[in-house]
Amino acid sequence: xxxxxxxxxxxxxxxxxxxxxxxxxxxxxxxxxxxxxxxxxxxxxxxxxxxxxxxxxxxxxxxxxxxxxxxxxxxxxxxxxxxxxxxxxxxxxxxxxxxxxxxxxxxxxxxxxxxxxxxxxxxxxxxxxxxxxxxxxxxxxxxxxxxxxxxxxxxxxxxxxxxxxxxxxxxxxxxxxxxxx
Numbered sequence: 357x358x359x360x361x362x363x364x365x366x367x368x369x370x371x372x373x374x375x376x377x378x379x380x381x382x383x384x385x386x387x388x389x390x391x392x393x394x395x396x397x398x399x400x401x402x403x404x405x406x407x408x409x410x411x412x413x414x415x416x417x418x419x420x421x422x423x424x425x426x427x428x429x430x431x432x433x434x435x436x437x438x439x440x441x442x443x444x445x446x447x448x449x450x451x452x453x454x455x456x457x458x459x460x461x462x463x464x465x466x467x468x469x470x471x472x473x474x475x476x477x478x479x480x481x482x483x484x485x486x487x488x489x490x491x492x493x494x495x496x497x498x499x500x501x502x503x504x505x506x507x508x509x510x511x512x513x514x515x516x517x518x519x520x521x522x523x524x525x526x527x528x529x530x531x532x533x534x535x536x537x
Contacts, residue, residue: 364419366427366478371471373427373441373478376416380428381409383437387463396500397461399523418444424487426459429475431466438466441475443483448522449495452515452529456489460506473506480510484534494530495520504528511536 366373385405387393394402403411419425426442439462446457458480460472483492494512496503497520512530520527 364427364482366482367432368474368478370432371438371475371478372430372432373475374430375419376412376428380437381405381412383463384408384412384428384439387439387461390464393461393464396497396503398520399525415440415444422487424456424483427475427479429460429462429471431471438462438471441472442479443487443489443492446493446495449518449520449527449529451518452493452495455491455493456483456487457493457495458483458510459494460503467502472502473509476506476510480532480537484537489534491531491533493532495527496530497525497527 364375382405385403385408388403388408391400391402394400415426422445424443426440426444429438429441430436431438439460441458441460443456443458446452446455458476460476462472480492483489493515494507496507507530510532512532515529515531517526517528519525
């Protein structure tokens with residue numbers, strides 16, 4: 357296990373980005389069960405608590421093996437779990453590998469407040485400062501305007517349009533190079 361990854365937390369003005377805890381599964385399952393939240397994820401299927409627990413276990417395993425991963429995003433003022441943001445290897449999209457992807461998913465009650473942008477910007481800084489990738493990508497389905505606005509605020513540029521091989525939906529791949537960050 358990467359000891360530095362075990363201790364990793366990031367603070368922003370409103371958020372705490374941290375590793376996952378056992379009590380996060382219920383709140384994250386509520387986020388994953390919302391069809392509007394999941395509309396732009398893969399084929400749009402919602403996920404139950406068991407699937408969410410397996411997802412959290414996979415995220416934690418990536419932290420332990422890669423030294424980076426997806427952070428649980430907690431609202432500092434309330435301690436509420438808002439969702440996640442962070443870095444992962446997009447194995448589902450072999451044509452962009454090698455790559456590190458920035459991603460995010462927040463519950464609907466946290467939309468429209470700039471929280472995803474705040475969290476993603478901190479995760480990108482963490483990636484370039486501590487993890488060493490030369491570029492970070494983001495993969496988004498056309499029509500997901502909210503995510504494309506976050507991508508623009510991060511300074512990412514369109515790299516290509518392609519299809520997600522797992523679900524057959526079209527996607528856009530954006531990238532940010534270390535030299536441009």
